[in-house]
Structures are given as C-alpha cells and as structure tokens.
Amino acid sequence: MIFHNTFSDPRETIAVISRIAALSSILASLEWLSLYKHFKPSGIFSWEIHKIWAKKNRDRFALSFNFLFKYPNILFLIFTQLIVSLLIFLKQQSDLSLSVSMGFLAFTNFLITYRGVNGFNGADSTSKIVFTILTLCFAVSSTWVFQVGLFFITFQLILAYFTPGFLRLTNKNWWNGTYLRNILRLETFGNKCLWEFSDRYTSTYKIISWLLILFECSVIVIIFVPLHWLIVWLCCALLFHTINAVVMGLNNFPLAFLALYPAIIWSNNLIHAAY
Amino acid sequence: MQSSTSKILKYNFYGYLPYCRFFAPEPVSHDTRFYIRGINADGKSSLWTEPVAEKRLAMYFIWNPTSRLEKALLTNVKELKAYLDNRDNIHLSFPYIKLLNVATGCVSEDGHSTHVQFMITKHTGYENTTRECLFMSSIHKLK
Numbered sequence: 001m002i003f004h005n006t007f008s009d010p011r012e013t014i015a016v017i018s019r020i021a022a023l024s025s026i027l028a029s030l031e032w033l034s035l036y037k038h039f040k041p042s043g044i045f046s047w048e049i050h051k052i053w054a055k056k057n058r059d060r061f062a063l064s065f066n067f068l069f070k071y072p073n074i075l076f077l078i079f080t081q082l083i084v085s086l087l088i089f090l091k092q093q094s095d096l097s098l099s100v101s102m103g104f105l106a107f108t109n110f111l112i113t114y115r116g117v118n119g120f121n122g123a124d125s126t127s128k129i130v131f132t133i134l135t136l137c138f139a140v141s142s143t144w145v146f147q148v149g150l151f152f153i154t155f156q157l158i159l160a161y162f163t164p165g166f167l168r169l170t171n172k173n174w175w176n177g178t179y180l181r182n183i184l185r186l187e188t189f190g191n192k193c194l195w196e197f198s199d200r201y202t203s204t205y206k207i208i209s210w211l212l213i214l215f216e217c218s219v220i221v222i223i224f225v226p227l228h229w230l231i232v233w234l235c236c237a238l239l240f241h242t243i244n245a246v247v248m249g250l251n252n253f254p255l256a257f258l259a260l261y262p263a264i265i266w267s268n269n270l271i272h273a274a275y
Numbered sequence: 276m277q278s279s280t281s282k283i284l285k286y287n288f289y290g291y292l293p294y295c296r297f298f299a300p301e302p303v304s305h306d307t308r309f310y311i312r313g314i315n316a317d318g319k320s321s322l323w324t325e326p327v328a329e330k331r332l333a334m335y336f337i338w339n340p341t342s343r344l345e346k347a348l349l350t351n352v353k354e355l356k357a358y359l360d361n362r363d364n365i366h367l368s369f370p371y372i373k374l375l376n377v378a379t380g381c382v383s384e385d386g387h388s389t390h391v392q393f394m395i396t397k398h399t400g401y402e403n404t405t406r407e408c409l410f411m412s413s414i415h416k417l418k
Contacts, residue, residue: 031340042380044347049373118350119343167300182304186400245336
C-alpha cells in the first residue's frame with residue numbers, strides 16, 4: 001500500500017529518486033576525496049599526463065578546463081559535489097533549485113569523466129545518467145516530463161540487468177560456472193572463504209551462475225507482474241548488490257541501483273492502473 | 276560477442292549509454308599487480324613495491340575507495356596490453372607514460388634512486404599466488 005501510494009505520483013517518485021541518488025553521490029565524493037594524494041601530478045589520476053594528450057589531440061574543450069582539472073582544484077570541484085549532494089539529500093528545495101543542483105552534479109560528473117579519471121565504475125555511470133534525467137525533469141517541471149523521465153530510468157534499469165544476463169546466457173563458460181570460479185578466486189574481486197567452500201562443492205558455481213542468469217534475464221517481464229512480486233524481485237536485486245558489495249567490494253552499486261527502483265515501481269503501478 | 280559489445284562501447288558517449296556489464300561476458304580471470312623499484316647510482320636496486328595498492332578496509336562493503344584505484348590500474352594495464360604486440364611504440368603510449376609517471380613520483384620520494392623501473396604481473400588470485408611477469412618496463416633515468 002505504501003509503495004502504491006508513494007509511487008503513483010510521478011513528482012513524488014522523482015523526489016525519492018533524487019534523494020537516493022544524492023546519497024549515492026555523497027558516498028562517491030567522499031571516496032574520491034579520500035584518494036586526494038592520487039590526484040597529485042605524480043598520482044594515477046594526474047591531470048598533467050592527460051594534459052599532454054589533450055594538447056597532442058588539440059582537445060580545446062579539455063584544455064579550457066585546465067584551471068579546474070589541475071591539482072588541487074579538482075578536489076575543490078569534488079568537494080562542491082559533496083556539498084550540493086548533501087543539500088539535495090537534507091534540504092527541501094524548489095524545482096528550479098533542484099534543477100540547478102542536479103545540473104551541477106551531472107555536468108561536474110561529465111567533466112570528471114572527460115578529464116580522464118579511470119577509476120569511474122558502472123555505479124558512477126548510472127548516477128551520471130540519473131542526474132542528467134533529473135536535471136531535465138526539474139527544469140521543465142511538468143507531469144508529462146516527469147513521466148518520460150521515469151520511463152527512461154525504468155528503461156535504464158531493465159537494460160542494466162538484461163544486458164549482462166543475456167551476455168552470460170550466450171556464453172557456455174557462465175553456464176558451467178567456470179567464469180564465476182575465476183572471479184571468486186581473485187584477490188581483487190573474490191573471496192577466499194567462498195572460493196574454498198565452492199571448490200569443495202563444485203556444483204555451487206553452476207547453481208549460482210544459473211540463478212544469476214535467470215534473475216538478470218527475468219527483468220524483462222518483471223515490470224508486468226503484480227506489485228508484490230515486483231517488490232520481492234527488487235529485494236532480491238538489492239540482496240544481489242549487497243552480496244556483491246560484501247564479496248567483491250563493489251560498495252557503490254547498492255545505492256546507485258536503489259535510486260532506480262522507484263521508477264520501475266511507478267511504471268508497474270501505471271501499467272496495472274491502465275489495464 | 277566480445278567484439279559486438281566493444282562496438283556498443285565505441286558509441287558510449289562518456290558513459291551516457293545505460294550499459295552495465297557486471298563482469299559479463301568475459302570477466303577478469305587474473306589479479307594484476309603494478310610494481311616499481313628504484314635503482315641508485317651504484318646500480319643497486321631497491322625491492323619491488325606496490326605504489327597503488329592499499330589494504331582493503333574492514334568496512335570495505337560500505338567504504339571502499341581502494342576499488343577505484345584498482346579499477347584505474349586495471350584500465351591502464353588493459354590499455355597497455357594493446358601495445359604488447361608492437362613494442363616499438365610502447366614507450367610513447369599513453370598508458371606507459373601514465374604508469375611511468377606514477378613510478379617516477381614514488382621513487383623520487385626516497386631521494387636515493389637515480390633510475391626507475393616498473394613491472395606488471397598477473398596471477399590467478401588465491402589459487403596460485405606466484406606472480407607471472409606480464410610486462411617489464413625499460414630502466415628510465417630520473418631528472
């Protein structure tokens with residue numbers, strides 16, 4: 001009932017999405033700031049090296065942001081992202097103010113990607129798209145634009161789960177669990193205890209791989225099922241990201257994807273209201 | 276399938292295409308490590324150290340900036356691998372210069388070294404921790 005009431009109104013659904021996306025952005029900004037020393041000219045996120053390439057390729061756009069991209073100014077840019085995200089999360093704002101804030105986050109995220117920071121992951125990419133959509137929604141601030149925005153976020157969510165699911169389905173090394181074993185044995189993304197346990201009971205790899213493929217591919221139909229089944233599926237999805245965070249250290253994904261879930265609940269409500 | 280996904284990524288304008296892979300279709304199967312060492316005027320070299328590696332924190336499932344460093348390193352190594360077949364130009368490649376820059380910065384801090392070298396290794400994680408050298412750089416003189 002709570003889900004039905006809250007996520008029937010597109011404006012309210014977008015507001016919930018913006019708060020969760022802001023929370024995700026707070027975490028990402030704090031992580032970047034904690035890596036401050038790697039942004040120095042001799043660090044792995046150095047602008048000085050990228051600048052050589054920008055000059056070589058006559059990338060005037062990148063060079064025009066030289067002042068912002070260099071150390072320590074880039075950290076100030078990330079710090080302002082943190083402040084803006086905190087304001088979105090904590091303070092009730094007008095649509096115009098939210099549009100400006102979201103636009104700032106979308107643009108600065110784009111700039112940081114353009115600068116050539118290789119440490120960006122899929123969660124950052126997801127947040128960047130969400131911020132761009134939310135900017136447009138709050139700028140126009142009309143019901144139909146909110147609806148289009150929510151449909152786009154739903155499409156983004158479906159694509160984000162279905163693409164890897166389909167790719168796994170077409171690869172036999174995923175069917176027999178070989179690739180899952182390869183990931184679990186890694187020091188970077190794996191887990192020693194889980195790998196040792198699964199190696200003792202090798203069918204575990206196959207079972208988990210098939211469950212994963214079924215779960216990811218099922219996103220295609222989940223939008224049409226009754227709301228309570230959708231909630232169950234979304235709980236499983238959140239569990240999937242939480243397990244990934246605990247086992248593989250992919251800590252940014254639970255929040256980044258949680259921000260997309262209100263959109264699919266809204267779409268589901270709309271479909272069931274129409275038929 | 277890999278080539279078709281690469282085609283999609285080619286048109287993925289700065290990550291604006293809603294495209295997430297979650298280790299599909301082919302996940303990484305090796306751990307990659309980046310090592311550096313300094314060499315002093317007498318020709319004596321220091322031990323290989325990992326400049327980018329940081330220990331996973333206890334609360335890594337909530338707070339894990341290390342993963343961003345690992346991602347950056349993996350991306351650089353992946354880009355460098357593209358030049359391994361034609362090593363003539365590797366010294367002028369973007370990933371090589373980027374990794375050399377990191378190595379130079381770290382070795383310069385000790386104050387004794389006059390030269391620097393870096394190495395990239397791979398190993399199969401917990402299964403076999405013996406490092407296999409994937410790439411060894413030339414020895415470069417520090418300024």
